[in-house]
Amino acid sequence: MKTGARLLVDGLQREGVETIFGYPGGAVLPVYDELYDAPLRHVLVRHEQAAAHAADGYARASGKTGVCLATSGPGACNLVTGIATAYMDSVPLVAVTGQVPTTMLGNDAFQESDITGITFPITKHNYLVKDAAEIGQVVRDAFYIAGTGRQGPVLIDLPKDVMTAQVDPVPEVQEARLRGYQPTYEGHPRQVERAVALIQEAERPLLYIGGGVVASGAAAEVLALAELTAIPVASTLMGLGAVPCDHPLSLGMIGMHGTEAANFAVTECDLLIAVGVRFDDRVTGRVEAFAPQAAVVHIDIDPAEIGKNKPVDVPIVGDARLVLAAITAKLARQERGNGWLSRVRRWQEENAPAPAAGLDPAGVIRQMNALLDDEAIIVSEVGQNQMWAAQHYCFRRPRTWLTSGGLGTMGYGFPASIGAQFACPDRTVALVAGDGSFQMNIQELGTVVEYKVPVKVVILNNLYLGMVRQWQELFYDRRYSYTELSPVDFVGIARAYGVEGRRVEDPDEVGPGLEECFGTEGAFVLDVRIEREANVFPMVPAGAAINEMIGRRG
């Protein structure tokens, strides 16, 4: 005989969960009571949104499914932004929420919210469990759904009486078998053949890789294909790190703030091999002008992504790793004597944007890069800080770059870096933040202190909501409507929580500041006062063609 709450904890353990992030409340007390002496680590965050982001950061850094827990009503609703963030970036997450007793469901009871209804559009699937005997199987199915196919968040809502109900006998948990859910992993052989033929014939091929490559663990396969057939590689924001940034075939990031090399190459390529990407508008710009001359091969585990935004010549539904391996196995080494690579190389060398006057944020990122090893995990907030980190940090391994790409969630980075540090306690975890974003979940300094999480926070502080200000500067005639932020003593706040900090206002102080930050044993907040109106360039204005970049030097 076991209670529903106990079955939940048993289920989590059966799935190999070691750490969960949560926040208690009346409707989850039975679960918290079980957690009191369960062999599971529960991390008490300071806001439920942070629990979801921390579980997300944990998942992105480790490749495992992250778990968060909240109470009903306000607790559950506070998870929503975190769940949506994970949904947009296909991060495996299981969110467990408490719910009012089944007898009160639908009565607008105290702290009731229809969280399954609220999260329909932002979860891969969700459950409102009304029978405690089902909990074991629901947990199994939820982890299976979250962690397979195109990964994503799954929510389990547990009414309080279901948590306390006694189950006897305890039903055995079966392997997940869902008749409506059977992801395809192997690419269709005929489509693989067609892709191989296109690669052999192409004169100007380009690999366009994204988060799906990281999720499927296909980094080695991408590199193998690129090297064998001399194909340059452009990466989305989410795909950074899959191919080392300093690899000769790496063109860096593609899209709105992508490199000249990547954006010009996609405009001129005659074959686009898109892997684990979704042709997001921040990447394509005006979609008709994206790869206008190219035959398109699209490899994705989610059939709904193929042809959604861009017509595709060769659709291959499957796991990126398996499909790329199948393609590469059929190819011989290929040289490209037609000057495509040298042309690409010229783009790589030309047209670096001019550094900002004063304290240049790009320089801060480059110095960080010089200080840290390849294993360091860089997390970002959202805005200019995110783009500077993406552009100027050299990522060499998958899962070393965690950022909110799809939803662009300010406040994501700090809790996500805490989650990443729990997943990888021996590695350096550094957050690149803006002063605006950091203030969205700054209360997690409390969590950092309580659990001695040694994350390093580098604030690129421009006293603005910088990215919005940049748009106002460029597209709204410098009318800075509500984007200026008053100065904050971040070092003072950090100290008040018990975290060390330092402020840097002088370019010469950046090096020593970073050294102190990364040399200090515990957490550290480095507040770097950067050039206030530094901009992120190059930039493709929204709706323009991908090669219509502004802010190029030459």
Add this chain to the structure above:
Amino acid sequence: MRPHTLHVLVENRAGVLSRVSGLFSRRGFNIESLAVGTCEEPGMSRMTIVVLGDDARIEQVKKQLNKLIDVIKVSDITEQSTVARELALIKVAAEPGEGRAEVMQVASIFRAQIIDVSPKSIILQVAGDSEKIDALERLLRQYGIKEFVRTGKIALMRGMKGGR
């Protein structure tokens, strides 16, 4: 842009209808009609959904439906040879006398049945394809339609599939 008829086989579980209809509204797909009920497989229901769109859009509808965990199978039966029916109940203003006689005449042409009569109105029941019901509605409008409900289209492919 033309109407497509989809058969969607779903798990017979709470919330499935709102998952499906929510998907349509959220992604800006327009449902023309949706009819749902249990079907030959225990534990499953079949939805007949009519949706308007070009081929690419319909393809996306089908793929998004397929992504729902509770959706077991999606088939586009637009091009298939099908029998399709809809049922409508129409309450028409018809006082005893000439007007009522005319309404009853129209009804008999359309093979509609009169299933209720009251001093000021009668209720007709009509089954058939959607165009027939549209046509009847148009004709009856001049007499005054007080209330009108239709079930939405249901359809089956003709013949025996898979030998069954």
